[in-house]
Amino acid sequence: MEFLEEKLKRNGYKITKHRRAILNIFLESEEHLLTAAEIYNRIISEYNNINFSTVYRNLEAMTKANVVKRFNLDNGVNYYELNEGVHHHHLICLECGQTKITNYCPLKEPKFLMIHDDFTPVDHKLEIYGYCKKCNKG
Ligand SMILES: [Zn+2]
Ligand SMILES: [Zn+2]
Ligand SMILES: [Zn+2]
Numbered sequence: 001m002e003f004l005e006e007k008l009k010r011n012g013y014k015i016t017k018h019r020r021a022i023l024n025i026f027l028e029s030e031e032h033l034l035t036a037a038e039i040y041n042r043i044i045s046e047y048n049n050i051n052f053s054t055v056y057r058n059l060e061a062m063t064k065a066n067v068v069k070r071f072n073l074d075n076g077v078n079y080y081e082l083n084e085g086v087h088h089h090h091l092i093c094l095e096c097g098q099t100k101i102t103n104y105c106p107l108k109e110p111k112f113l114m115i116h117d118d119f120t121p122v123d124h125k126l127e128i129y130g131y132c133k134k135c136n137k138g
Contacts, residue, residue, distance in 0.1 A: 001027060004067050004082065011065040018058050021046060023067070026082045032099045033071065033079035033090070073127060089126045095135035102128075 004023055005015050013019070025042050026034065040055045059080055062068040071079045073092065091100040106112055107121055 007067050008062065008065050013061055013065045018043070018047065018050065018054065019062060022055070022058055022062065023082075032101055033081050035077055035079055039080070074129070089128065091128045091130065093132040093135055094129050095131055098132050100132070
């Protein structure tokens with residue numbers, strides 16, 4: 001939390017009660033990826049005078065400050081997650097939407113580096129869709 005607040009400050013963004021509340025929601029959430037609507041629904045129980053556009057604007061500011069990352073998944077919905085600086089990919093259940101993270105990255109494989117030794121990747125996206133253990137039954 002402190003490290004994330006420091007990052008906000010360092011990147012020129014103020015720490016407001018709303019931004020702190022949003023950080024808390026991420027930290028307390030069992031899900032890894034959250035939509036703006038989900039964050040709004042959780043924050044409203046604490047700040048009943050906050051509106052959706054305020055939550056959205058804060059999420060965008062926090063994205064610019066690199067504290068939060070925004071993802072656009074195949075379903076066209078934007079998801080947000082904390083940017084904790086650890087490279088990972090997502091395993092997303094098509095049935096219940098549960099997201100797990102994996103530290104496996106194909107770009108780190110020696111084979112990849114061997115095949116593409118004349119290319120320097122700077123960014124990549126990889127989301128793996130499938131069924132979680134619970135939804136795979138039957
Ligand atoms: Zn993630
Ligand atoms: Zn599932
Ligand atoms: Zn990767």
